[in-house]
Amino acid sequence: MPIGTRLVFLRSLSMLEMTRPALNFMGTTMAGSGAALALMRTSSQEPPWLHIALGVITVFASVGAMHTLNDYVDRIRDKTIWPSRPLPSGRVRPREALALATVSLGLGLSIALTAFNQTCFVIMLITAALGLVYTRYLRNRIGYLSLPPIVGLIPVGGYAAFAPGTVLSDPVIWLIYLTTVFWQSGHILVYSPAHGLTADGGVTRTAVPAFVKRLTPGGTAKLAFVFFVALLGVNTYFSLSTPMSFVYLTITSAFGLFTVISSLRLAKETSESNSVKAFKVASTYAIILFLAITLELLIRLYVL
Numbered sequence: 001m002p003i004g005t006r007l008v009f010l011r012s013l014s015m016l017e018m019t020r021p022a023l024n025f026m027g028t029t030m031a032g033s034g035a036a037l038a039l040m041r042t043s044s045q046e047p048p049w050l051h052i053a054l055g056v057i058t059v060f061a062s063v064g065a066m067h068t069l070n071d072y073v074d075r076i077r078d079k080t081i082w083p084s085r086p087l088p089s090g091r092v093r094p095r096e097a098l099a100l101a102t103v104s105l106g107l108g109l110s111i112a113l114t115a116f117n118q119t120c121f122v123i124m125l126i127t128a129a130l131g132l133v134y135t136r137y138l139r140n141r142i143g144y145l146s147l148p149p150i151v152g153l154i155p156v157g158g159y160a161a162f163a164p165g166t167v168l169s170d171p172v173i174w175l176i177y178l179t180t181v182f183w184q185s186g187h188i189l190v191y192s193p194a195h196g197l198t199a200d201g202g203v204t205r206t207a208v209p210a211f212v213k214r215l216t217p218g219g220t221a222k223l224a225f226v227f228f229v230a231l232l233g234v235n236t237y238f239s240l241s242t243p244m245s246f247v248y249l250t251i252t253s254a255f256g257l258f259t260v261i262s263s264l265r266l267a268k269e270t271s272e273s274n275s276v277k278a279f280k281v282a283s284t285y286a287i288i289l290f291l292a293i294t295l296e297l298l299i300r301l302y303v304l
Contacts, residue, residue, distance in 0.1 A: 014086040014091040014092045015068075015086065015092055015096065015097070015100055017085075017086055018064075018067060018068045018071050018085075018086050018087070018092065018097060018100070019060075019063075019064030019065075019067055019068055019100075019104070020063075020064065020067040021060075021064075022283070023063070023067065023283075024059065024060045024063045024064050024067075025287065026283060026286050026287055026290075027059050027060075027063040027154055028056055028059045028060060028063075029286070029287055029290035029291045029294060030151075030154040030155045030158070030180055030286070030290045031055065031059045031154050031155055031157060031158030031161075032055075032158060032290065032291070032294040033155050033158065033176055033290045033293040033294045033297075034154075034155030034156055034157065034158030034159035034160075034161075034173055034176060035052070035055060035158035035159065035161055035162055035294075036293065036294045036295075036297035036298050036301075037159055037170075037172055037173055037176065037293075037297055038158070038159040038160075038161065038162035038163035038166075038173075039162055039163075039297070039298070039301060040297050040300070040301050041163050041166060041170065042162060042163050043301075044162070044301070047298070047302055048162075051115060051116070051161070051162075054111050054115045054116075055116075055158065055161055057107075057108075057111060058107075058108045058111045058112055058115075058116075058124075059108070059154070059158075061104045061105070061107045061108035061111075062104070062105060062108030062109070062112075062124060062127075062128065063154075064104050065100075065101045065102075065104035065105035065108065065128070066101075066105075066128060066131045066132075068097055068100050068101040068104065069097075069098075069101040069105075069131075069132065069135065070131075070135045071085060071086070071087050071097060072087065072094060072097045072098050072101060073135045073136060074135070075087040075088060075094060075097075080196075081195060081196050105128055108124065109121060109124055109125060109128070112124045112157075112161070116160075116161040116162075117160070117161070117164045118164075119160045119164035119167060120157055120160040120161040120164060123153055123156055123157040123160050123167075124157050126153065127150060127153040127154065127157065130150045130153075131150055134146055134147050134150060139208060140208060140209075142209065142211065142212060143208060143209030143210050143211040143212055143213075143214075144188045144189060144192060144208055144209070144210055144211075145185055145188075145189075145210055145211040146211070147184060147188060148180070148181040148182075148184035148185045148188070149181055151180055151181070151184040152177040152178070152180040152181040152184070153177070154180065155173065155176045155177060155180055155290070156173060156174075156176075156177055159173045159176075172238075172241075172242060175234065175237070175238045175241075176238070176293070178234055179231065179234050179235060179238060179289070180290075182227050182228075182230050182231040182234060183227075183228075183231055183282070183285070183286050183289070185224070185227040186224040186225075186227035186228040186231065186259070186263065186282060187224075187279065187282040187283065187286065189210060189220050189221070189223055189224035189227065190220075190221060190224045190262070190263055190266055190275060190278035190279050190282055191275055191276070191278075191279040192206045192208060192210070192217075192220045192275070193206060193217040193220060193221070193266075193270050193271075193272065193275040194272045194275040194276055194279070195207055195208060196208075197217065198214070200214065203216060204216060204217065205217075206220050210223055216270075217270035217275075218267050218268075218270050220270075221263055221264075221266040221267035221270055221278070222263075222267045224263045224266070224278075225260060225263040225264055225267060228256065228259050228260045228263055228282075229260055231256060232253065232256045232257070232260065235249075235252055235253070235256060235289070236249065236253070239252070244293075244296055245296060248292050248293075248296050251288065251292060252288065252289050252292055255284070255285045255288050255289070256285060256289075258281060258285070259278075259281050259282050259285040262277065262278040262281040262282070263278055263282075265277075265278070266278045
């Protein structure tokens, strides 16, 4: 491979890395859970494969744009905290990152408006705008817990894509919203110690507040534990009230308990490695949880 072609290929991989493909897949399962519920509500006779494919592209483009924009805003801070990331390492130029974020977000919003509906477009636009406000202001001034209510809009947007008329009146989609909020709260809190620690009056605290106040690493992990336990309760209520199958409840509860245990381990030994481990466990839990919701609803609609 010629050197020029190889450099272009490596730069393209670095730009793809900024979009966080694994987290984008997680976002797709969140949106999918809302979309599957909406299809149940509309009693769709045949799977709308084209719109499903467009929905996946929309989520990947939009969520990837927000991750890229977050890296662009944090490019100076990341030189100390995450020097190996594409921007602080110099593998991607700032203007390239900004262009990628702009094009990706434009693509996602365009598909939402033209292939779906105005309600879906507005929810996506609000989510993107709040995501930018979070990165520029809320995260450092208010804290990490200002993010979960924003992320919770992802499944709501998925629902609105197929059933915009009932998005405000269907209580089940708001149960999924609450599920997302509780999961995201615990997820970002267990990762907080890995984002940096500071000394405050002789006490080690996280660099970014949980909510207004910066906590000790152990305190942050304990708060994450509370959210994960609350998530187990919400998921159980969701499973029994929808109702979901016993298989769904068993699988999601088992992985939920594993996530709770990992947050307890982090609380007992708050090291960076344990923080990253707990984060990965929580990430896996989200994929299993929202993918399980999506698949069960679609199987119930189109198979059973």
